[in-house]
Amino acid sequence: MSDTAKRSAKLTIDDQSIDLPIYSPTAGPDVLDIRKLYSQAGVFTYDPGFTSTASCDSTITFIDGIKGELLHRGYPIDQLAENSHYLEVCYLLMYGELPTAAELEDFEFRVTHHTMVHEQMMNFFRGFRRDAHPMAIMTGVIGAMSAFYPDSTDVNDPWQREVASIRMIAKMPTIAAMAYKYTIGQPFVYPRNDLDYASNFLSMCFAVPCEDYEVNPVLARAMDRIFTLHADHEQNASTSTVRLASSSGANPFACIAAGVACLWGPAHGGANQACLEMLQEIGTVDRIPEFIARAKDKDDPFRLMGFGHRVYKNFDPRAKVMKQSADEVLELLGVDNNPILQVAKELEKAALADPYFAEKKLFPNVDFYSGIILEAMGFPTSMFTPIFALSRTVGWVSQWKEMIADPQNKIGRPRQLYLGETSRNYTDIETR
Numbered sequence: 347m348s349d350t351a352k353r354s355a356k357l358t359i360d361d362q363s364i365d366l367p368i369y370s371p372t373a374g375p376d377v378l379d380i381r382k383l384y385s386q387a388g389v390f391t392y393d394p395g396f397t398s399t400a401s402c403d404s405t406i407t408f409i410d411g412i413k414g415e416l417l418h419r420g421y422p423i424d425q426l427a428e429n430s431h432y433l434e435v436c437y438l439l440m441y442g443e444l445p446t447a448a449e450l451e452d453f454e455f456r457v458t459h460h461t462m463v464h465e466q467m468m469n470f471f472r473g474f475r476r477d478a479h480p481m482a483i484m485t486g487v488i489g490a491m492s493a494f495y496p497d498s499t500d501v502n503d504p505w506q507r508e509v510a511s512i513r514m515i516a517k518m519p520t521i522a523a524m525a526y527k528y529t530i531g532q533p534f535v536y537p538r539n540d541l542d543y544a545s546n547f548l549s550m551c552f553a554v555p556c557e558d559y560e561v562n563p564v565l566a567r568a569m570d571r572i573f574t575l576h577a578d579h580e581q582n583a584s585t586s587t588v589r590l591a592s593s594s595g596a597n598p599f600a601c602i603a604a605g606v607a608c609l610w611g612p613a614h615g616g617a618n619q620a621c622l623e624m625l626q627e628i629g630t631v632d633r634i635p636e637f638i639a640r641a642k643d644k645d646d647p648f649r650l651m652g653f654g655h656r657v658y659k660n661f662d663p664r665a666k667v668m669k670q671s672a673d674e675v676l677e678l679l680g681v682d683n684n685p686i687l688q689v690a691k692e693l694e695k696a697a698l699a700d701p702y703f704a705e706k707k708l709f710p711n712v713d714f715y716s717g718i719i720l721e722a723m724g725f726p727t728s729m730f731t732p733i734f735a736l737s738r739t740v741g742w743v744s745q746w747k748e749m750i751a752d753p754q755n756k757i758g759r760p761r762q763l764y765l766g767e768t769s770r771n772y773t774d775i776e777t778r
């Protein structure tokens with residue numbers, strides 16, 4: 347980022363004044379540069395949850411939460427979801443431009459030919475309990491990739507960074523599918539190079555060695571859309587975790603494992619599982635008013651999972667596309683009489699019509715609809731977050747690569763507002 351700011355803001359503390367440079371981004375609000383604040387004024391800023399803090403500069407993804415706009419390298423997400431497909435979006439995120447036909451073919455070839463995992467990783471899986479959550483397995487296995495692929499862990503070597511990136515995008519579906527197969531006691535299904543990325547994932551999850559498995563193209567398209575719509579989302583919690591972990595120079599597999607762990611939480615990627623579990627708990631349409639009342643009750647910690655967003659305050663552009671996919675999949679599978687999906691449809695209507703949700707700008711987010719599609723496809727709820735993780739891998743990888751190549755990169759080290767005891771003398775145990 348250029349250090350030449352055209353404007354500045356004056357901050358006055360007691361009788362001291364300092365100038366803070368103001369930068370204008372290509373889109374979004376101006377940004378105050380407070381890097382010299384402590385050295386010049388001796389104060390820190392206080393911003394729990396980073397609601398007002400830009401932690402880096404980036405050229406990858408831009409969100410306008412008021413307009414409901416999500417751009418990847420400038421391209422609107424709805425155009426990408428409609429006209430593109432996941433691996434093309436991966437290329438765009440990683441390299442900054444849409445690929446030519448030859449570039450795309452080469453990229454798809456490289457990803458496809460890295461989808462197998464080291465055979466010894468099977469033994470690693472077998473060390474887990476069969477009832478382990480697939481996210482628990484993924485966190486462990488992805489961290490362990492640095493043990494299986496030590497030849498791509500040197501973050502200072504651009505070639506190794508590229509190999510590690512391709513390996514992660516290629517192997518994440520294989521690892522997620524293996525985690526699933528392991529927990530249901532079925533044999534692992536090897537990747538198939540004749541299938542596209544989404545079809546291959548469906549095959550690794552739902553095929554069994556004793557019979558042929560044909561991928562339904564409508565389901566493959568819906569799967570690809572789920573991947574595309576989750577590919578990147580600016581400096582969200584898991585991406586910031588990956589950046590913070592990698593700021594120490596840690597290897598890429600360890601950093602992505604940290605991102606997977608962060609994503610698991612119910613306020614982030616765990617929301618799709620939490621949402622479906624909430625729909626199951628509601629159970630029948632007549633109980634919806636009771637749960638809406640609970641979500642509005644200040645003394646009840648219950649929230650409508652799959653509703654609301656930190657950044658989008660009018661609508662989630664991903665949810666619009668996902669809803670369309672949900673309608674297509676439900677029609678294809680003819681599962682209109684599924685009670686959970688009926689609860690979902692009625693809950694959506696009831697919440698959108700309720701003034702509490704309208705006033706607080708709470709509307710269904712991407713994970714409300716993705717959960718419905720995945721449920722209809724036959725995935726257990728425990729697989730919802732692993733699917734989010736595999737989709738987001740390209741975002742983590744792209745942001746990680748951008749950060750490592752940035753000459754301004756330095757170890758992340760937030761400050762604090764300390765409210766504990768001041769210095770005091772140790773007392774012997776008998777005198778306490």
Ligand code: CMC
Pocket residue numbers: 579582612613614615617641642648649650651652653654655656657706708711712713
């Ligand atoms: N149900 C009921 N009330 C809600 C909800 C909800 N889902 N979300 C926010 N509110 C209320 C909240 O109680 C608060 O009310 P008040 O101002 O009276 O205290 C107000 O809305 C603002 O909430 P907040 O927690 O300050 O908002 P936030 O921007 O920090 O939280 C959120 C965003 C996504 C964590 C939150 O909306 C939430 O917990 N939603 C449910 C979990 C969910 O679906 N997460 C997935 C997000 S999309 C996938 C991803 O990007 O990871």
